[in-house]
Amino acid sequence: MLAAIRFDDVSKAFRGTRGSVQALAGVSFDIETGEFFGLLGPNGAGKTTLISILAGLAKASSGRVSVLGHDVVADYAAARRALGIVPQELVFDPFFTVREALRIQSGYFGVRDNDAWIGELLDGLGLGDKAGANMRQLSGGMKRRVLVAQALVHKPPVIVLDEPTAGVDVELRQTLWQFVSRLNKQGHTVLLTTHYLEEAEALCGRIAMLKQGRVVALDRTSNLLAGTASTMLRFKTDDALPAAVAAQARVTGRIVQVRAHDAAEVETVLQRLRVAGVRIEDLEIGRADLEDVFLEIMHGKPRGVGAVA
Amino acid sequence: MTGWRTLFYKEVLRFWKVSFQTVAAPVLTAMLYLLIFGHVLEDHVTVYRDVGYTSFLIPGLVMMSVLQNAFANSSSSLIQSKITGNLVFLLVSPLSHRAWFVAYVGASMVRGLSVGLGVLIVTVWFAPLRLAEPWWVLVFALLGAGMLGALGLIAGLWAEKFDQMAAFQNFLIMPMTFLAGVFYSVHSLPAFWQAASHLNPFFYMVDGFRRGFFGASDVSPWLSLTVVAASLAVVSAIALHLLRTGYKLRL
Numbered sequence: 308m309l310a311a312i313r314f315d316d317v318s319k320a321f322r323g324t325r326g327s328v329q330a331l332a333g334v335s336f337d338i339e340t341g342e343f344f345g346l347l348g349p350n351g352a353g354k355t356t357l358i359s360i361l362a363g364l365a366k367a368s369s370g371r372v373s374v375l376g377h378d379v380v381a382d383y384a385a386a387r388r389a390l391g392i393v394p395q396e397l398v399f400d401p402f403f404t405v406r407e408a409l410r411i412q413s414g415y416f417g418v419r420d421n422d423a424w425i426g427e428l429l430d431g432l433g434l435g436d437k438a439g440a441n442m443r444q445l446s447g448g449m450k451r452r453v454l455v456a457q458a459l460v461h462k463p464p465v466i467v468l469d470e471p472t473a474g475v476d477v478e479l480r481q482t483l484w485q486f487v488s489r490l491n492k493q494g495h496t497v498l499l500t501t502h503y504l505e506e507a508e509a510l511c512g513r514i515a516m517l518k519q520g521r522v523v524a525l526d527r528t529s530n531l532l533a534g535t536a537s538t539m540l541r542f543k544t545d546d547a548l549p550a551a552v553a554a555q556a557r558v559t560g561r562i563v564q565v566r567a568h569d570a571a572e573v574e575t576v577l578q579r580l581r582v583a584g585v586r587i588e589d590l591e592i593g594r595a596d597l598e599d600v601f602l603e604i605m606h607g608k609p610r611g612v613g614a615v616a
Numbered sequence: 617m618t619g620w621r622t623l624f625y626k627e628v629l630r631f632w633k634v635s636f637q638t639v640a641a642p643v644l645t646a647m648l649y650l651l652i653f654g655h656v657l658e659d660h661v662t663v664y665r666d667v668g669y670t671s672f673l674i675p676g677l678v679m680m681s682v683l684q685n686a687f688a689n690s691s692s693s694l695i696q697s698k699i700t701g702n703l704v705f706l707l708v709s710p711l712s713h714r715a716w717f718v719a720y721v722g723a724s725m726v727r728g729l730s731v732g733l734g735v736l737i738v739t740v741w742f743a744p745l746r747l748a749e750p751w752w753v754l755v756f757a758l759l760g761a762g763m764l765g766a767l768g769l770i771a772g773l774w775a776e777k778f779d780q781m782a783a784f785q786n787f788l789i790m791p792m793t794f795l796a797g798v799f800y801s802v803h804s805l806p807a808f809w810q811a812a813s814h815l816n817p818f819f820y821m822v823d824g825f826r827r828g829f830f831g832a833s834d835v836s837p838w839l840s841l842t843v844v845a846a847s848l849a850v851v852s853a854i855a856l857h858l859l860r861t862g863y864k865l866r867l
Contacts, residue, residue, distance in 0.1 A: 321867075359867075362707075362708050363707065363708065363866060364704065364707055364708070364866060364867070365866060365867045366862065366866055366867065383710065384710035384712070385710075387708060387709060387710040388710050390708070392708050394701075394704050396701050396704075398700060398701035398702045398704055398705075399700075399702060400697075400700075400702045400705070401700070402629070402630045402633055402634075403626075403629075407629075408705075411622055411625075411626050411705075412705060412709075413618075413622075414617050414618050414619070414621070414622025414623075414625075414626075415619075415622055415623065415705070415706065415709035415710070415711055416618075416709060416710060417618045417619055417710070418618065419618055457705060
């Protein structure tokens, strides 16, 4: 099947006053059509550089990137028509109203008579009553919604969201995810970079993790969780923990969190607590944060890459 | 409206929404020049026979306004979009470098010619003015506006900060327009400065434009046309090259 996005051995070096910085070093992976794909990594890992090369905002030092088979350099017009990018920065053109901005963006992409879809976007993103407002008058959250609408105005089959919920209120996050999930169900491919790992866990079928410009993990979200200590045991206690449990626990005041790989390991921990006579309250067993998995992978060895690449 | 037409429309709408600042203000400035210089020098300077100084000054002021405002439009639009970051909306679009060029230069020409027309309308009442060879008026106004629009595009791409843009404007555009014979005939200059003026392409734009009004000029209008057309071709080629390679746009 034709990949929605293909990164093929992409490298990027930035030349600065203090020599060259290698932002990306041979990144290769495919995102299939219809996927909801997460791109994670700490600040400076190269996520935004990779997205910029995809969007034509930056040029790769070597390697190739294509969108639905269209090379982003040689066949840039077709590649960009297939792509809708929500930029990370909260940018806007202060000269125009929301509706004008969306009409102008439609025109850039060669879309005529787009008012019906613009109306749908405005309603879907809760911007219906702001259509005539100047961009300057909008709050940060509203400007963010307009950015999403601008990215979708030409109905791109591939949607890229670069940390779209950074500093955004809960209501908008929910509106946005409902909206994007609906688009994904309708067949749009979604690439998401985010710092909110629970978002990636809830939404993304597959995840790639970048560290210092390299892919260090690439797998289905469920597999990434399965291979790690992804079960979390939480309880409260006033008693001292036995040494074997204390070694793997994170203690915050009365709250104790212990990570375990599977049910048997949970049972072992509980047994050790019983034997030591520790009295526990409010016992919960849940999933570990993707953040924990993320940290484990970041500090460990690459995984999953060989199998997929 | 789609493609380059959308960008052209956006660029025209941008200056039109603040036309008090982008059109009315430069018209007022030109009128002040006319009132002050015209009043002081009317009885002291004669350039062409039968042409009073104020009459002589009007086409020069019109052309100066056309040039400066055509430059201001593309350059300020680009630098503002770069600094505020909203150029990203255009960068992610499928528009070609030719579409960018046509739209930015086209809108700059509209602004330059609008201001020029405004200056002509408010100044024409102060002194008699003929249209001896009107086609030259049109040709030099269009070519001059186009060249300065393209030059503004280059400046907007090159400058990363507002003070760099101000330097471009104050140390290149302003001296070249003021030394182009707007306020005087280059024949009234010492030999060295006469020769220096002939190296300034802006001089040919002003001289050729003025030819259309009075039927008289410092040099042949055909020479002016050649110089101006060649300058426009060179500046356009540079601007198109910078856009095609993504100079300072696509890192």
